[in-house]
Amino acid sequence: MQSVTLGKTGPTVGKLGLGAMGMSHGVYGPTDRAESLATVHAALDAGVTLIDTGDFYGMGHNELLLSEALRGRPRDSYQLSVKFGGLRGPDMSWNGQDGRPEAVKNFLAYTLTRLGTDHIDIYRPARLDPAVPIEETVGAIKEMIDAGYVRHVGLSEVGAETIRRANAVHPIADLQIEYSLISRAIEAEVLPTLRELGIGLTAYGVLSRGLISGHWNADRGGEPGDFRGVTPRFSGDNLDHNLTLVEALRRVAAAKGCTVAQLAIAWVADQGTDIVPLVGARTRERLAEALPALEVTLTDDDLTEIEKAVPPGAAKGDRYPTAMMSHLGAGN
Numbered sequence: 001m002q003s004v005t006l007g008k009t010g011p012t013v014g015k016l017g018l019g020a021m022g023m024s025h026g027v028y029g030p031t032d033r034a035e036s037l038a039t040v041h042a043a044l045d046a047g048v049t050l051i052d053t054g055d056f057y058g059m060g061h062n063e064l065l066l067s068e069a070l071r072g073r074p075r076d077s078y079q080l081s082v083k084f085g086g087l088r089g090p091d092m093s094w095n096g097q098d099g100r101p102e103a104v105k106n107f108l109a110y111t112l113t114r115l116g117t118d119h120i121d122i123y124r125p126a127r128l129d130p131a132v133p134i135e136e137t138v139g140a141i142k143e144m145i146d147a148g149y150v151r152h153v154g155l156s157e158v159g160a161e162t163i164r165r166a167n168a169v170h171p172i173a174d175l176q177i178e179y180s181l182i183s184r185a186i187e188a189e190v191l192p193t194l195r196e197l198g199i200g201l202t203a204y205g206v207l208s209r210g211l212i213s214g215h216w217n218a219d220r221g222g223e224p225g226d227f228r229g230v231t232p233r234f235s236g237d238n239l240d241h242n243l244t245l246v247e248a249l250r251r252v253a254a255a256k257g258c259t260v261a262q263l264a265i266a267w268v269a270d271q272g273t274d275i276v277p278l279v280g281a282r283t284r285e286r287l288a289e290a291l292p293a294l295e296v297t298l299t300d301d302d303l304t305e306i307e308k309a310v311p312p313g314a315a316k317g318d319r320y321p322t323a324m325m326s327h328l329g330a331g332n
Contacts (some may be wrong), residue, residue, distance in 0.1 A: 001014045001015060001046065001047030001048065001159075001294065002014070002015040002294065003015065003250075004048075004200075004273055004274070004307075005200070006122075006152075006174040006200030006202070006274075006276065007171075007173050007174055007194075007197075007199040007200035007301045008171065008173040008197050008199075009152065009172075009173055009198075009200035009272065010109065010122070010152050010173030010200050011050075011079050011121055011122070011151065011152060011173065013049050013050040013276060014047050014048045014049040014050060014078055014276075014311070015269065015276060015277075015294055016048055016057075016127075016269075016276070016277055016279060016290065016291065016293070016294055017048065017049075017050035017051065017052060017081075017202060017276050017277065017278040017279070018039075018040070018043045018048050018050070018051050018052065018279060018280075018287075019037075019051075019052045019064055019204055019278040019279060020040070020052060020053045020057070020065070020066060020280075021041075021053070021054065021057050021062065021281040022280045022282045023036040023058070023062060023065060023282055024058030024061040024062035024065060025057065025058035025061060025092070025227070027057075027097070028087065028209065028210070028226055028228065028280075028282070029206060029226045031282065032076045032283075035282070035283050035284070036065060036069070036243070036282065037065070037068060037069045038068070038138070038284055039281055039283055039284050039287055040066065040069035042284045042287055042288075042289055043196055043281070044070075044073060044077070044078060046287070046291055048077050049077065049079055049204070049277060050081060050141075050278075051066060051070075051078060051079070051080055051081065051152075052081040052082075052083075052176070052235070052278055053081070053082055053279065054082065054083035054084070054085070054086060054126055055084050055086075055107055055111050056083075056084075056085075056086035056087075056088050056113075056126070056323055056326065057084060060110070060114050063111060063114035063115050064232060065084075066080075066115060066174060067114060067115050067116040067117075070115075070116075071116070074145075077101065077118065079117065079121035079122065080117065080120050080122070080153060081122040081124070081176070081202065082111055082115075082120050082122070082123055082124070082246060083121075083125070083126035083176070083223070084104065084107040084108065084123065084124070084125060084126060084129070084259045085097045085098050085099055085103065085107060085125045085126050085129065086126045086127070088300045093198065094324070096129075096241055097126060097128065097129040097137070097184065097327075098124065098126040098129060098132075098135070098191075099128070099129030099131075099132040099134070099137035100132055100137075100160055101136055101137070101139065101140035101143075102140075104125075104137060104140035104141060104144070105140060105143075105144065108120070108123065108144055108149060108150070110150035112281070113202075117148060118148075118149070118240070119148065119149055119151060120149065120150050120151070120153045121150075121152060122151070122152045122153070122154040122173055122174065122305045123141050123150045123152070123153065123154065124142065124153070124154030124155055124156050124176060125137050125155070125156060126156050126157075127156065127157055127158075127294055127327050127328075128158050128162060128233050128327070130193075132164050133161050133165075134158070134166045134169075135165060135166070135168075135169050138166045138170055138172075139169055139170075141153045141170070141292050142169065144244075145170070148215060149150070150209040152173035152174075153166070153170050153171070153172050154172065154173050154175070154176060154202075155172055155174075155175045155176070156175070156176040156177065157176070157177050157178070157327070157328050157329050158177075158329035158331060159189070159190060159329035160189045160193040160329075162329060163175060163190070163193050163194065163199065164193065164197070165196065166312060167197050167199065167312070172199045173200060173201075173270050174196070174199060174200035174201060174202050174276075174303070175190070175194055175199060175201055175202070176201075176202045176203075176204060177190065177201070177204070177266040177329070177330060177332075178203070178204055178205035178231030178319060179201065179203035179204075179205070179206065179268060179271075179275070180203070180205055180207065180212065180226055180264065180268060181208075181212060181264055181268075181306070181310045182208050182209050182212060182233075182242070182245065182314065182332075183205060183208060183248070183308060183315075183319050183331055183332055184312050184313070184314035184332040185314075185330040186201075186330045188246065189330075190329065190330050195272075195274065200274050200275070200276065201272070201274060201275045201276070202275075202277075202278055202291065203275055203276070203278060204280070205266050205278050205280075205319070206264060206265050206277045206278065206279065206320070207261055207264055207265070207266045208233065208315075209228055209231070209280075210228070210248070211228075211233060211234065211242060211259060212242075212245070212246050212249065212260065212261075212264050212310075213261045213264070214246060214249075214250060214259055214261050215242070215261070216243070216246070218239060218240065218243060218298070224298070230321050231317070231318075231319070231320065231321060232316075232318045232319075232321070232322065233315060233316070233317035233318070233319060234317075235317065237316070238316040238317035239317075241315075241316045242301050242315050242316060242317070245309065245310050245315065247308055248308075249263060249264070249309045250312065251307070251309070252302070252305045252306055252309050255305075256296065256302060258292070258293075258296050259289060259297025260307065261286075261289055261290060261293070262286050262289065262290070262292055262293040262296055263293075263296065263306070264293075265277050265290055266292035266293045266294070266296035266298055267292075267298065267302055267306055269293065269294060270298045270303070277327060279315045281323065313332075315332065318332055319332050
């Protein structure tokens with residue numbers, strides 16, 4: 001697999017990363033532990049090195065799962081990207097973000113223990129804590145870098161101003177933010193800022209939680225705990241409209257000789273050598289479909305046809321439940 005360096009100061013990683021969130025707490029429906037472990041192993045064997053998790057995914061379950069999956073693998077053969085600070089309740093409620101310096105160090109201590117490692121490659125606040133200046137949060141991560149517990153600082157779902165302020169405290173390796181054919185808000189201000197400062201982009205949601213994977217249909221959904229059940233883009237008339245975009249994309253994919261998912265991933269990867277798509281594959285089958293996306297070469301004519309099928313801003317509905325949109329640094 002091709003390798004890229006995240007920004008000017010970040011680690012060298014495989015061009016495709018693995019997002020592990022869906023393997024825990026049924027956020028996208030039921031999970032299978034054995035299949036999750038096998039999927040992580042298959043990703044590593046295929047050359048995927050960047051694995052993304054969060055300390056609040058399954059209230060630590062995801063980190064423990066990865067610890068088991070990575071056992072016996074050389075520590076320098078993969079990079080761990082960890083989000084921290086998300087406050088959850090036992091009923092799975094979201095109770096904000098804690099970016100206080102003392103909280104940063106506390107979260108990190110638990111993460112290192114659960115993952116069974118002595119360092120985290122990229123450590124990032126999951127969201128901006130409005131009560132704590134970003135300089136204080138990043139300053140605490142810098143202290144952990146100086147102490148040897150962290151290698152790089154990352155950010156997640158923040159806007160251009162916050163990126164600049166954070167980068168002034170310590171070089172930022174990458175920003176993790178949603179970016180796909182139907183989520184392109186970062187192109188206006190966030191992406192140019194990253195490139196000006198030499199910061200990489202790890203793009204999650206490249207298949208918009210399965211919506212533009214080519215596998216979703218109007219009869220799916222409704223499983224207990226599935227986050228998509230409360231997401232506007234998967235609801236009612238919005239879903240019907242968005243699936244028509246997928247069908248237009250399917251025609252382009254068929255002409256190209258690839259699947260819809262491969263075309264959507266390839267489009268994100270094609271947007272720059274500074275972008276690493278994160279694929280939230282929960283099974284070896286979905287991973288096996290995603291990997292060949294890096295071999296899909298898009299011509300100018302292909303890109304034109306893709307834009308015709310899914311013009312910027314064509315999707316209907318917010319990418320998160322409306323109440324959560326205010327916590328994001330970029331729109332839809």
